[in-house]
Amino acid sequence: MNRGRWTALVAAGIVVVVAVVVVTARFWAVHQSTSDWVLWPKEVPSKVQFSGRDFDCRSTPSPSTQSLDGLTMQGKTAGGADIYAAARPAGRDVVASILVKAHGGTFTCRLMGGP
16 A cells, blocks of 8 residues: 555544544533433423523423413523523522423423422
């Protein structure tokens, strides 16, 4: 094998290794924030981080029938959907559930691990 072909094979191998590392890092970063193994977060991911807590939206969320009345938009999910929550209940430092409003509807997410 001549030197030029060997150099090309080594360069191609390095490019493949770097691509695998970059894609793996992206998968891991999205998984850490959403619990989903995807390259880009879904609008309503399996896990939503809000107010220092994790909320479970389930891997296949079903639309909620709960109204947004009395709730205010308080943030966005990693995928860009709006997070709605009520004011904190008196004497408690966390809310037990949030609503996520996405193009597919409104979804309820419950606090993981309890208050």
